[in-house]
Amino acid sequence: MTQDSLLHRFPGARGEWARLDGPAGTQMVDTAIEATRAWSANGNNANSGGFFPAAEASDEIVRAARAVMQRLLNAPSDTFVFGPNTTTLVFSFTRALARDFKERDRIVGTKLDHDSNVAPWAMAAHDNGAEHVLADFDPETGRLDLAAVERLLTASTKWVTVTGSSNLIGTMPDLHAITKLAHDAGAKVYVDAVALVPHRSVDIAAIGCDAMATSPYKWYGPHAGVLWVEPELLASLQPYKVRPASNEGPKKLETGTPNYEAIAGVVAAADFMLQQGVDTMADYETSVFGPLLAGLQSIDGVTVYGPKDLIDRAPTVSFNIADHHPDDVAKQLADRQIAVWSGNSYAVEVAQHLGIEATGAAVRAGVVRYVTGADVERLLNAVSDIAES
Numbered sequence: 297m298t299q300d301s302l303l304h305r306f307p308g309a310r311g312e313w314a315r316l317d318g319p320a321g322t323q324m325v326d327t328a329i330e331a332t333r334a335w336s337a338n339g340n341n342a343n344s345g346g347f348f349p350a351a352e353a354s355d356e357i358v359r360a361a362r363a364v365m366q367r368l369l370n371a372p373s374d375t376f377v378f379g380p381n382t383t384t385l386v387f388s389f390t391r392a393l394a395r396d397f398k399e400r401d402r403i404v405g406t407k408l409d410h411d412s413n414v415a416p417w418a419m420a421a422h423d424n425g426a427e428h429v430l431a432d433f434d435p436e437t438g439r440l441d442l443a444a445v446e447r448l449l450t451a452s453t454k455w456v457t458v459t460g461s462s463n464l465i466g467t468m469p470d471l472h473a474i475t476k477l478a479h480d481a482g483a484k485v486y487v488d489a490v491a492l493v494p495h496r497s498v499d500i501a502a503i504g505c506d507a508m509a510t511s512p513y514k515w516y517g518p519h520a521g522v523l524w525v526e527p528e529l530l531a532s533l534q535p536y537k538v539r540p541a542s543n544e545g546p547k548k549l550e551t552g553t554p555n556y557e558a559i560a561g562v563v564a565a566a567d568f569m570l571q572q573g574v575d576t577m578a579d580y581e582t583s584v585f586g587p588l589l590a591g592l593q594s595i596d597g598v599t600v601y602g603p604k605d606l607i608d609r610a611p612t613v614s615f616n617i618a619d620h621h622p623d624d625v626a627k628q629l630a631d632r633q634i635a636v637w638s639g640n641s642y643a644v645e646v647a648q649h650l651g652i653e654a655t656g657a658a659v660r661a662g663v664v665r666y667v668t669g670a671d672v673e674r675l676l677n678a679v680s681d682i683a684e685s
């Protein structure tokens with residue numbers, strides 16, 4: 297059965313523009329917009345730990361958000377940390393972990409990752425004399441071979457950090473297998489699930505990883521970040537924090553006052569994902585993305601990076617048009633009211649490994665739940681025109 301685009305649920309996506317910029321951030325779903333508005337209007341804007349109803353409501357919205365994240369990601373316990381975005385949370389997390397890093401400890405990352413899963417670990421390792429090494433992916437297929445990770449594992453490896461899905465080329469590595477490999481070698485696993493959660497149902501308990509982050513603004517919610525940490529690990533962490541703040545549970549990593557209005561929106565966005573069913577949404581996305589991927593590959597002068605098929609990948613594709621700078625292509629598409637991104641999209645290692653960093657990297661287009669077949673057709677026609685020009 298074909299599904300409709302659900303465009304009516306996304307006021308921000310209803311204009312003339314073809315919004316293929318979803319991998320950088322999605323439009324909010326109506327219920328998340330309303331939840332954010334309602335929170336701001338209901339008089340509950342207070343703070344945590346007070347003795348009056350608005351303060352209790354502030355604590356309650358955070359509890360509700362942890363509970364819905366538990367349902368969305370099937371985490372074994374209530375240790376979801378909220379913050380402004382994933383990058384900030386990863387810097388806080390690695391800074392806390394780094395207190396135990398020792399000389400010659402090893403952190404293994406991958407070249408498939410967004411820089412928020414590279415730089416924080418590299419800096420934490422560097423400051424403590426530990427080493428940070430990156431597993432190669434295959435530049436032809438865009439796939440991350442298990443052997444490439446396995447080769448780097450040593451008895452001193454403390455963490456393996458891996459993306460759930462590349463934000464530039466879409467590849468979804470085998471998280472179950474990588475986690476098992478890492479655990480067998482005595483290392484813990486952090487998964488950057490920012491580009492995965494919008495497109496696949498994720499089961500933390502089944503994957504068995506030790507920490508994972510996701511950003512609700514990539515799945516129709518407000519700008520925020522969510523970090524899940526395995527309970528025993530969280531209990532042992534000593535994050536940088538102010539002294540009066542709680543030492544217990546996720547609050548110890550939530551520096552400062554929570555963004556309650558965003559957290560109210562996160563609850564609604566996660567509810568939307570659960571009600572729709574992420575795998576059902578993924579079926580819709582694949583039906584729209586298939587023609588995009590095939591269409592780009594059929595245009596003379598277009599080079600598509602990463603996986604050339606629909607297996608284990610997000611509906612995100614990066615490409616170049618011969619003799620055109622990616623920024624120039626993005627501008628020409630913008631002239632036709634088609635929104636895409638150009639550049640490395642912070643996937644610095646990916647662009648370098650593909651050999652395109654020095655030439656402006658690539659143009660990136662992504663399908664999310666409100667993108668239609670008509671949007672894809674407009675993009676393909678425009679790319680054909682530019683390629684012929």
Ligand SMILES: Cc1ncc(COP(=O)(O)O)c(C=O)c1O
Nearest residue numbers: 381382383410412463490491511
């Ligand atoms: C795969 C991936 N990881 C991490 C991030 C960083 O997320 P945030 O903007 O929430 O810090 C992004 C943002 O685009 C991303 O695509």
